[in-house]
Amino acid sequence: MLAQQCAQQPLFAQVQLILSSPYTRALQTALEIVRFNDIPLKVELELHEWLPDNTGSRTDTNEQAATAHKLYRQHAGKRTTASPRPYESAAEMKARFLATLNKYAASYDCIACVTHGEVMRQFGDQKDVDCCGVRVIAVN
Structure with missing residues (x-):
């Protein structure tokens, strides 16, 4: 129901x-938006949520993931050199997101990204993002 309501936004x-x-x-949310608005959809692997282990081995x-998240929050998204967990920093997450967007920036003027709350928190006031919440950001 939330995704259907979100899909009907004029933006x-x-x-x-x-x-x-x-x-x-x-x-599922993206498909509701596509269904209502008939907009092309591409799935991008790098738009995933924050990683509690960014080594690629997911061990x-x-x-340990809960500990990584606690450390991530305690250090305001930064990973210290003394961190016992190799979690993804906020800066790394934002860079990953922007690199994905930049692949399309020359071809499109307005792109919608359906991603996760922690990724979206990197653009704006750092408050939690509601399920199916929308943030408008300008990427230069």
Whole structure:
């Protein structure tokens, strides 16, 4: 229901392309937007949520992931050199997101991204983002 309401927002009339995280819930939301607005959709692997282990081996347990998240929050998204967990920093997450957008920037004037709250928090006031929340950002 939230995704259907989100899809009806007038701002989607300007959108030329939707990029979506590959995670199930994000794809479900993106498909509702596509269904209502008939906008092309591309799935981008790099639009995934924050990583509690950015080594690529995903060896963390639930407890280790919780510890990484606690450290991430305590250090305002920074990873200290003394950190026992190799979590993704806020700067790394933002750079990953922007690199994905930059692949499309020359071809599109208005792109919608369906991604995750922690990724969206990197653009704006750092408050939590509601499920199906929308943020408008300008990327130069």
